[in-house]
Amino acid sequence: MKVTEKQLKARCTELNMGPLKDTAFGLKVERTGRGYSCSLIYRDSTPPEILIADASAAEADACICGVATTSTVFKAIQGTIKPEFVPQEVFVKQHGERCPRCGTRDINAGQVTTVKGALEQYCSCGRCGLTWHGLYRLGGYELPLIA
Ligand SMILES: [Zn+2]
CATH class of the missing domain: 2.20.25 (N-terminal domain of TfIIb)
Structure with missing residues (x-):
């Protein structure tokens, strides 16, 4: 199944408005000359961190899904009242x-x-x-x- 740029961006927006809403960062996907890049954008003045660069649409999608799944799983375990934790891969990137x-x-x-x-x-x-x-x-x- 082919993933379009529009779908990738929509998925990011969905995450930013949902599971990542109460965290210190958001997710951004960009189309570059050689593919896609996914980065973490912080809500404070911390510079953005690139998770994946020059990736295919499928790779970018997998990266976004990784962040989505981990935060959703945490949300399910913790319940929505308790604060959630950043995904392991994000912790490592930081x-x-x-x-x-x-x-x-x-x-x-x-x-x-x-x-x-x-x-x-x-x-x-x-x-x-x-x-x-x-x-x-x-x-x-x-x-x-x-x-
Ligand atoms: Zn703390």
């Missing part, structure tokens, strides 16, 4: 520097625990009080650089 609930950078990073090739860092939010573990995976090693 380099774990923002609270997964309220989006602030006012995070207190705590103790780091090693778990077989992964690290867990205890974090708490200075604004909304949420606590979570930031999860880090081992990516390899780097030899000493020769000057």
